[in-house]
Amino acid sequence: MDDMTARAQAIMRLNDRGAYTVPTSGLYPFQWNWDSCLSALGFQHFDEARAWTEIDTLFAHQWEDGMVPHIVFHRPDDGYFPGPDVWRTGCMTPTPTPTTGITQPPVAGFCIRRLVDRAADRALAETRARALLPQIHAWHKWFYRHRDPQGTGLVAILHPWESGRDNSIDWDAPLERVSPEGVEPFTRKDTTHADPAHRPTQGQYERYIRLVQHFRDLDWDNARLHDASPFRVVDPGFNAILVRSCTDLAALADDLGEAEIAARSREFATRGLAAMESLWSEARGQYLCHDRATGRAIDSPSIGGLLPVFAAIPAPRAAALAARIAHLGEGAEYMVPSHDPAAPEFDSLRYWRGPVWLIVNYMIADGLARAGHGVQADRIVGDSLRLIRESGFAEYYDTHTAEPCGGSTFTWTAAMVIEFLTPISRPGDTA
Numbered sequence: 001m002d003d004m005t006a007r008a009q010a011i012m013r014l015n016d017r018g019a020y021t022v023p024t025s026g027l028y029p030f031q032w033n034w035d036s037c038l039s040a041l042g043f044q045h046f047d048e049a050r051a052w053t054e055i056d057t058l059f060a061h062q063w064e065d066g067m068v069p070h071i072v073f074h075r076p077d078d079g080y081f082p083g084p085d086v087w088r089t090g091c092m093t094p095t096p097t098p099t100t101g102i103t104q105p106p107v108a109g110f111c112i113r114r115l116v117d118r119a120a121d122r123a124l125a126e127t128r129a130r131a132l133l134p135q136i137h138a139w140h141k142w143f144y145r146h147r148d149p150q151g152t153g154l155v156a157i158l159h160p161w162e163s164g165r166d167n168s169i170d171w172d173a174p175l176e177r178v179s180p181e182g183v184e185p186f187t188r189k190d191t192t193h194a195d196p197a198h199r200p201t202q203g204q205y206e207r208y209i210r211l212v213q214h215f216r217d218l219d220w221d222n223a224r225l226h227d228a229s230p231f232r233v234v235d236p237g238f239n240a241i242l243v244r245s246c247t248d249l250a251a252l253a254d255d256l257g258e259a260e261i262a263a264r265s266r267e268f269a270t271r272g273l274a275a276m277e278s279l280w281s282e283a284r285g286q287y288l289c290h291d292r293a294t295g296r297a298i299d300s301p302s303i304g305g306l307l308p309v310f311a312a313i314p315a316p317r318a319a320a321l322a323a324r325i326a327h328l329g330e331g332a333e334y335m336v337p338s339h340d341p342a343a344p345e346f347d348s349l350r351y352w353r354g355p356v357w358l359i360v361n362y363m364i365a366d367g368l369a370r371a372g373h374g375v376q377a378d379r380i381v382g383d384s385l386r387l388i389r390e391s392g393f394a395e396y397y398d399t400h401t402a403e404p405c406g407g408s409t410f411t412w413t414a415a416m417v418i419e420f421l422t423p424i425s426r427p428g429d430t431a
């Protein structure tokens with residue numbers, strides 16, 4: 001085993017709490033939804049059973065209505081804000097463990113298909129996948145029922161944290177409309193663990209918490225939240241992940257003889273892909289977010305508009321995205337910046353407003369390779385590994401200087417490195 005793989009595995013073990021991993025100790029001391037699913041891919045290379053446990057633990061805390069929460073608060077920890085006392089979600093899960101009341105990008109369908117396709121222990125994979133299949137399907141149905149009440153084919157996020165791209169420039173305008181008035185006094189903890197210049201601003205945090213209070217006042221009733229939320233945004237990246245997961249779940253359901261789940265999942269994916277066309281911007285050469293509260297596009301060139309290559313978008317769209325990514329590559333030392341460096345709001349250090357994230361690199365590289373744009377995919381994989389060599393296993397990196405930002409010894413960064421270094425199969429083989 002090479003040294004980088006050994007270091008990556010050691011980080012995953014360091015953050016392993018038995019049946020789940022924390023993204024990094026201190027800054028994020030609980031289980032996060034999409035971190036866990038993507039980290040399972042890394043575990044598979046050296047502990048296949050542990051990979052399945054990671055996802056099982058997450059889904060053991062699925063809400064009765066089908067939602068899978070963005071954080072599971074397994075053990076009390078005062079080092080994080082906002083904790084369970086702020087969320088107060090009540091008894092929505094079958095377990096007494098508290099969770100948050102919002103969700104995160106649904107990568108689970110994609111991840112379990114990949115785990116099954118590469119399984120060394122086929123019997124284990126089949127048993128685990130068969131149990132998870134209806135749970136993941138219930139989550140997908142939850143999205144289309146509660147986050148697309150008008151049946152447009154596209155789902156909305158109701159809180160910036162749901163996107164996984166917490167403080168993206170994409171959310172600036174819609175978040176402005178969330179008045180911080182009435183926000184309860186609070187003390188942030190994130191800025192005690194990480195450089196405040198790498199984190200969201202105080203004004204953003206007040207609005208994040210105000211939204212939580214708003215949903216809490218509605219008793220976390222998902223039948224009411226969508227229409228009542230002042231923040232309702234359609235994110236092309238989020239929708240592409242959902243479409244990819246539905247597509248992968250359909251393929252898996254076919255293999256496991258679950259015809260009904262296969263048919264419904266395929267239907268979701270087909271409608272989602274068709275609807276995604278409405279988010280395309282010819283002027284930007286990429287997809288854009290749509291503000292459902294105003295009915296207008298959000299003209300913000302972020303990585304959320306490049307991520308659709310992860311889904312089976314039409315070939316000309318994939319080619320246009322590959323060209324856009326190639327263009328960004330001329331101005332960035334390390335790909336892929338989370339926001340166009342030429343945009344005035346770009347911030348090379350502040351979280352999702354410019355820095356590079358390896359998990360997004362992984363999904364974009366996978367999509368590019370599947371669409372036949374191997375040169376761009378290889379550049380992204382190469383840049384990702386250079387970042388690790390130069391700056392270690394950070395949460396994210398400056399696209400120009402490779403400066404490591406946010407938390408360190410980061411679980412999903414390590415998992416992606418293991419994926420990049422020891423592909424069991426080349427991304428695209430599961431197409």
Ligand code: GLC
Nearest residue numbers: 023028032034035164165166
């Ligand atoms: C941050 C990221 C989010 C991630 C979480 C835990 O909130 O924006 O995507 O899931 O940290 O790593």
